[in-house]
Amino acid sequence: MSTRHWVAAGLAAVVTLSVGTGCAKEQSSGGDDSSxxxxxxxxxxxxxxxxxxxxxxxxxxxxxxxxxxxxxxxxxxxxxxxxxxxxxxxxxxxxxxxxxxxxxxxxxxxxxxxxxxxxxxxxxxxxxxxxxxxxxxxxxxxxxxxxxxxxxxxxxNTDVIGNVMMKAFAKKKIKKIAVLSVDNPYGEAGLKEWQALDKAGKIDLVTNQKFSDSVKDLSVQATKVTAAKPDAVVVWAIPPQSGLAAKALRQKKFPGDKVYYDTGAGSELFVKGAGAASEGSYMVHSRVLAGNEITATTPAAQTEKNFFTEYSxxxxxxxxxxxxxxxxxxxxxxxxxxxxxxxxxxxxxxxxxxxxxxxxxxxxxxxxxxxxxSESSLTVLQVKNGTWSLSDLG
Amino acid sequence: MAATDTAPAEAPGGLLDRVDANRLLRPLVRVGLPAVLLLIALLLIPFVFTRVAPYTMSDGVLLVLLATASLGLVPLTGYAGQVSLGQAAFYGTGAYTTAILTVRYHQSPLLGILVGLVVAGLLAWLLGLALFRAAGHYLTLATIAVGLVLAVVVKQFDLTGGAEGISGLPALSLGGLEFSDDVSFFYLAAGVLVVASLVVQRVCRSQLGTTLLAISDSPIAAQSAGVDPAPQKRFAFVLAAVVSALAGSLYALWSSFVDVNTLDLNLSLQLLIIATVGGRRSVYGATVGAFVIVSLARFAKEWLPAVSSHAGGQVEIIAYGLALILVLRLLPRGIVGAIAASLKRLVTPTAKASE
Amino acid sequence: MSELLQYVVTGLTTGSAYALVGLGIALIAQVTGVINFAQGQFVMLAGLLFAVLQEHRVPTVLAALAALAVTVLVGLALERLVLPRQAAGRTDQAIMLTIGASIVIEGIAFVTIGTEPKFARPFTAGEALRFGGASMDRQYLWVIGIAALVMLAVWLVLTHTRTGWAMRATAMDPDAARLSGISPSRMSLLVFLAAAALGAIGGIVLAPLQSPDASVGIGLGLKGFAAAVIGGLDRPAGAVAGGLAVGVVEALASGYLPSSQSGFADGIAYAVLLVALIARPTGLLRRVTGERV
Known part of the structure; x- marks a missing residue:
């Protein structure tokens, strides 16, 4: 019984103490530090x-x-x-x-x-x-x-990324797409964008699959979307699911260069997770991700390059x-x-x-x-030799 | 309050039950004193939380909402011994119902709250019909499953706002008073907490509480004495659901935003931890537990970034887990239970012998 | 047709992971009456440690052994330090204690290893296997093979050794077992160590497929519960069947739900769990509620 007694007293003491230090803390930061x-x-x-x-x-x-x-x-x-x-x-x-x-x-x-x-x-x-x-x-x-x-x-914004992808699709003559999206607000926003473009007659969304953000195998989803024979598959997911999607599509022999990812797919983590299956994949992102390749001809490009170098x-x-x-x-x-x-x-x-x-x-x-x-800052990157590089679709 | 006389001597909050007081006064003291203490503590919160550094009034609001949501676990887990990890399912049901009625159908928030209570109560009653035919810890798994299924389902319909949830709930106003800022909302929610505490306590002190305790301590003996445990447990389950839904509805109106996180397993875990740390067999444990958990969260946030740069929330989670383990092992009755036991010894030294 | 085959193959392979988790849960529930909420964390911990060690260029076998050893130690700590001694313990308290332990293990993994997923190399390199239009990652052969071996070993121990006999006796009637000289405390320790090892083995073989991070334990644990309950908590073999069934049902649901409804597939395992709990509670409950009077 006495142990319990002491523990109770201890807990009470800790709570009182924390409130006390809280007060003290406020007083010390009381004077507005204008510097x-x-x-x-x-x-x-x-x-x-x-x-x-x-x-x-x-x-x-x-x-x-x-x-x-x-x-x-x-x-x-x-x-x-x-x-x-x-x-x-x-x-x-x-x-x-x-x-x-x-x-x-x-x-x-x-x-x-x-x-x-x-x-x-x-x-x-x-x-x-x-x-x-x-x-x-x-x-x-x-x-x-x-x-x-x-x-x-x-x-x-999702619609801006949609626009950039649509331009890439026009260049590649892609008309039918399938969408794989994670079932959370992020994936839902992406899916809604493509459903809207489909409704407006700008693209043919042949099928889509939602999956949970804790899913560990996307073979079934990949089988389903590739069975619909789309010209390209659009993936709206973050790592590690974006990497799992790449692996599963690759297993269904769907070519990497017909898979398009949103900005969230991730840089190094995506490539690390997907391994060889990521080769050829496209992603809409800022140029900064291909930081090593940026030729700093404008101040804007210089800022991007500097940030990439310093952070890395x-x-x-x-x-x-x-x-x-x-x-x-x-x-x-x-x-x-x-x-x-x-x-x-x-x-x-x-x-x-x-x-x-x-x-x-x-x-x-x-x-x-x-x-x-702005839309002009976004480009289409491609995985070449295991790293994100500028692509011909930019 | 005549029912208190039939309560077992070790009933929670029974600080003074061995004091030789006037029999008519005794129930008043037993129920009244802790309730007054709760009221005073709650009234102090706005003064403390607006002045002491890491706390904010939103912590105060969250504290009373979490305390309310975990109240129902006192009869359900504390008395009936049923571990529920699905309280968030009912919290979320209340929140979503209120959100749908106010945002989609432009009904008054008050109606939204009331319908939320009814829907959550019905859901719990139906589940209870199915689940309490046999006893056991399957309730824990079943309540988790309910929460997880609901969390998937609400993401699939436009009515529930899909994965994005529902935003733009109106502020709650009653009789011309608008509860749109944290302080006024706090007083409202604190009032709800006090009333709900008294109602739940009344239930626990009634014959039902005694029966639930008996069922939990010795299910087979209770059964052979001709007690069918199912209806009693179902009642406790429905009560827990309704109280939780009330908190969920209030949360929705306070934050004006509802999404799938209101149904999350993590919230259910948090509510269970609150009830356990505070004291599973006392309605006042919920408030104390909520205070401890909210404080842990706040101080962890304030201090941990200084200690470790890459772990804010995680260390806080470890603290929750450790608090749960330590309290269960060292203070099985929780903080309130331990304090009550200490006070009891202070008041009547002879009580020691019976411990 | 080749799609159906693919769905079944995927279902069986993911199901074998659930089966391993469910088996550990069923073993502990059978012998001690406790539902171990930390079982998924054993899988997470071993998988994550294995992947991290591999990333640090530790040889595969050594990494696997180290991950296994640490996880079994955690299982030991859980049983000896966290849970109350069997005789005095109430199971509802023990369940909450395993919940607390689960939270602590996850938190410590987050703080020490971080939030990012880790990537382990497959045991054997090579393209995916293909048959009849279906494809399967090579690593799954390891998963299925090792899972089968482990399950066989568990079955042999339970049916052909004195310890196994003692475990089953404890499961059936702890008081009678104690009278015949079996220590329930020792049995409880043994079964927790075994469950931790099972979880660890599962985590290690799955690591190359599932790129574990510190948060995967809870999800795996929940699928394991579904497996164990659907198969019947008192039968380890049932948990294996239950795991495979959950995997296949999930895959078929993802495969055949119309695309606009594909989000529902995520909840199917829990819906099945709920239905099992509602439809056959007495059948499932026999063992665990035959508890002390």
Whole structure:
């Protein structure tokens, strides 16, 4: 009995102590430190989307370090960026409380995140109400359509990616496609885009298959879509399912160069997972993924190349998700510089009229366009000799 | 509250049952005092959570919603010994029903909540009919399966918003009062929690609670005494479902967004951990457990990034798991049960002998 | 026709993975009455360790042995440190403890190994096997072969050794077994070690196919429950049949549901589990509820 007694007392002590230190902590940070601009990040550091979240976090830390080397000139002061990164566990409810806590407790000037569409959606009314600008890395067009005053995003919208693929299909004379999509908001957005294009008579969607984000074998799905004899198969999935799709299609002797992936398919992880089966596959992504091949003839291309080189050197490999978060932070910083103010409402005003060449591509925000990256920044990459390279479809 | 007299001496919250108090006052003290303490604790939350650093008022709202959702596990798991890992299925059913009625059919949020309760209750009753014909731990597996099946099903229909879920729920307003900000919503949800706690406690202290305990401690003896356990367990199951759905509906209206995560197995796990850590046999355990879990989450978020750069949520998950294991091994009655036992010893030293 | 063949082949191969997980669950449930929620984590842990060691260029056999050893140690820790001693333990408490252990194992794997999937090399290189229009990854031959060997071994131990006899006796009536000199505590330990080893072997042979990450344990565990319950929790052979059945039903559902409904295939295993629990509860429940009075 006495053990229980002590454990109960111990637990009570821990709780009291934690509340106590919490108080102390608040007092110490009480004085407003005006030499810093606080920017929040609401990321998927655990849960199903943790692979993305990890890349976002690395990119943000790298960009933060770069910015703080010189600092940002605001008025007559040089300020540094303080990043408050919090985990939303890939859970929309958690993302909602993270957003509220960033706004109410950390008094952030702007938020980077969330990193996926479902975690972004519940944040939107919060940011709108608090009048804090946020830049999401979610791909769903619903984030910025209809336009909400304080909500922006970096990845290409689903319809923009659809357009890029349609142009590639025109070049390759592809008329009939089949879609393999993961059964979550990301895959659903992709599938809906192709269903809409099919309805509009622009392409013939002969069949589609949804699969769960925990599936470990896609042979059945691959058998089904290849049986419909499409000219090409479009895959809307992230690793490791994107790699499993490549393997399964290869087993059905479906040629790699007739398989098209969305940006989410992943860079190194995809190639690693799919192995030889990935050879020849196409993916719509920013040029940055073929960083080694970029000839830096324009400042925009130079930015992309630099980011690729720096990130790869620092973390020993590249992630296609990294530039999206890097740009989100850089866009906020660019808006602060442009408006000469770190006030959330001023940041919003500057963002809304900002043109910016980022690591992922070029952004031309306007009151009617809050993202993502412009169509001209996206290209069609191809796996050649086990790495993503620029293709003839770009 | 006459039923309290028939409750076993070791009933939860029975801090003072050995004090030689006036028989008429005793039930009042036994039920009233902890309830007043709960009320005071809840009323303190807005003052603490808006001032103490890592907490926010949304944590406060989440705390009372999670506590409400796990309340039903007191009769079901604490008394009847049935481990349910499907509470989220009913939480999600409430959330989705409210979302569909308010967003798709433009009905009032209040109607959305009420229909949500009915739908979740019916679902639990039907499942209970099928599942409680025999006893055993199959309920755990069955409740998981229900949640997983529902989570797949809601992703397939436009009515439920597919994989994207339903957003744009209206704010809850009652009699001209709008509960759109966290503080006002907190008071509403806290009120719901107090009422729900008292209702669940009333059920636990009734003959039903005694029967459930007897069934759980010794199923075969109960059966040979002519007690058919199925209807009693089914009642506990339906009650747990309805209370959970209430929390789910409120969550939907608070966050104005519902998706498949409201049905998730992780949420069911969290609710089970809350009930167990707080104390499975006391309705006040739910609130204490929710406070511990929300605090763990918040402090883990605040401090862990400083310790390890690449593990926020995971370390927090380890903490949940460890909390569950430690409490089960060291404090089988949970925090509230342990505190109650200590207090009981303080009040009446003679009670020691019976422990 | 060749499609049907492909669906059945895929179903049997994925089903053999479920069967291995289900077998471990059934063994523990049979001997101790506990439903082990951490069984899927044994599979995850061994698969992930194996893949990580391979990525660090540890030879395949050594990597497999190390992964097996660590997983069995975790099984030992689970039984000895986490679970209450058999005689005093209530099964609902023990079930919740395995849930806690499952969460902790997953969390530790996340923190130490990270969130990214890891990739192991197939045991033997080469193109996929083809027959009658169906194709199958070569590694699946290893999965099926090793699963069959392991299942045979379990059956031999249970039916032809004194330990197996003691286990079955404990399963049937722990009190009578204790009276005849069998230690239920020792049996419980043995069966947990065996289940951990089974899970580990499953994880290792599947690693080249399924690129494990720290989150796969729960999903595998759930499919394992479906396998064990459908086959009848008191019969290890039933769990094997149940696993294969779940795999085939899933594959057929994915194959024959119209494309607009293809999302439903994901829930079919759990729907079957639910139906099994509703339709034959007494038949399935016989052993586990014949518990202490």
């Amino acid at each position: 810093q601009i606080v920017i929040g990040a609401d990321l998927e550091l655990s849960g199903p989307a943790a692979v993305q979240g990890e890349a976002y976090q690395r990119a943000l830390k790298m960009v933060q370090a770069d910015i703080n080397k010189t600092g940002i000139k605001v008025g007559d002061k040089t300020k540094k960026v303080k990043l408050v990164i919090r985990d939303n566990k890939s859970d929309p409810a958690e993302s909602l409380t993270v957003a509220k806590s960033l706004i109410n407790n950390d008094h952030v000037a702007a938020i980077v995140g969330a990193g996926a569409s479902p975690t972004t959606m519940p944040m939107i009314p919060v940011a709108e109400k608090a009048k804090i600008p946020m830049i999401s890395m979610g791909s769903s067009g619903a984030i910025v359509n209809p336009v909400q005053k304080y909500v922006f995003k970096t990845p290409g 050197a620092k973390y020993g490999g590249f992630s296609g998700f990294a530039p999206m978060a890097a740009d989100a932070l850089n866009l906020i910083v660019a808006a602060i510089k442009k408006g000469g103010s770190a006030d959330p409402q001023d940041i919003q005003k500057s963002l809304e009229n900002l043109s910016y060449d980022g690591a992922f591509g070029t952004y031309q925000f306007s009151p009617t366009n809050h993202g993502g990256v």
